[in-house]
Amino acid sequence: xxxxxxxxxxxxxxxxxxxxxxxxxxxxxxxxxxxxxxxxxxxxxxxxxxxxxxxxxxxxxxxxxxxxxxxxxxxxxxxxxxxxxxxxxxxxxxxxxxxxxxxxxxxxxxxxxxxxxxxxxxxxxxxxxxxxxxxxxxxxxxxxxxxxxxxxxxxxxxxxxxxxxxxxxxxxxxxxxxxxxxxxxxxxxxxxxxxxxxxxxxxxxxxxxxxxxxxxxxxxxxxxxxxxxxxxxxxxxxxxxxx
Numbered sequence: 001x002x003x004x005x006x007x008x009x010x011x012x013x014x015x016x017x018x019x020x021x022x023x024x025x026x027x028x029x030x031x032x033x034x035x036x037x038x039x040x041x042x043x044x045x046x047x048x049x050x051x052x053x054x055x056x057x058x059x060x061x062x063x064x065x066x067x068x069x070x071x072x073x074x075x076x077x078x079x080x081x082x083x084x085x086x087x088x089x090x091x092x093x094x095x096x097x098x099x100x101x102x103x104x105x106x107x108x109x110x111x112x113x114x115x116x117x118x119x120x121x122x123x124x125x126x127x128x129x130x131x132x133x134x135x136x137x138x139x140x141x142x143x144x145x146x147x148x149x150x151x152x153x154x155x156x157x158x159x160x161x162x163x164x165x166x167x168x169x170x171x172x173x174x175x176x177x178x179x180x181x182x183x184x185x186x187x188x189x190x191x192x193x194x195x196x197x198x199x200x201x202x203x204x205x206x207x208x209x210x211x212x213x214x215x216x217x218x219x220x221x222x223x224x225x226x227x228x229x230x231x232x233x234x235x236x237x238x239x240x241x242x243x
Contacts, residue, residue, distance in 0.1 A: 004045045012047055013054040024064055024075055031077045066232055077233050102137035103164050110152055117149045120213060120224035128152040132163055135198050143233055145198045148225040180217040186210050195228050206231040
């Protein structure tokens with residue numbers, strides 16, 4: 001039986017949109033489920049395909065659905081929310097949400113600092129730095145591509161094993177240094193071909209570019225990291241007080 005009320009003052013596309021949202025929120029439609037084609041929705045509810053397309057497009061824009069060219073429209077993975085009030089590592093953040101953090105290490109090597117990296121870390125050009133490229137995972141799903149630079153003269157003894165666990169934990173628990181604060185910028189962009197490959201999205205898909213400079217209590221820079229996050233799986237939340 002159709003849930004569309006054509007006599008209602010509520011637009012038909014909005015009724016369909018809300019119905020699909022309800023199915024998703026109740027768990028009757030799960031992440032990864034494919035939706036029937038627009039034609040089937042139109043025939044079932046005796047409405048136009050344009051109306052169905054309007055509802056689908058709105059749900060894609062709101063992050064409930066996503067389209068894959070040539071395959072169909074799917075229920076999107078739920079977005080992971082990260083607060084901007086505190087400084088946490090990716091590992092800590094995922095664990096606090098009941099998700100299993102993981103890494104796929106792309107490369108781990110010692111390189112001479114470029115002028116840009118040296119200025120970010122307050123070291124000399126050509127000083128040794130660890131360059132760590134990895135894919136950050138949550139419940140085995142790719143969330144971000146991350147490139148991290150850390151001064152090797154400051155953070156000694158870094159290994160692949162440590163990188164695959166938690167760098168912050170190693171710095172604080174093993175080296176006895178206290179991470180104090182960070183400066184972070186967030187901007188929108190589109191995925192290039194390499195980012196799209198690692199994140200399992202299409203080239204040109206929306207992504208969030210995040211740059212973080214992290215400091216010890218004495219103000220010494222401890223890391224310079226650039227991350228490309230899937231915009232359809234991650235969102236940031238901030239609480240603002242009026243002074």
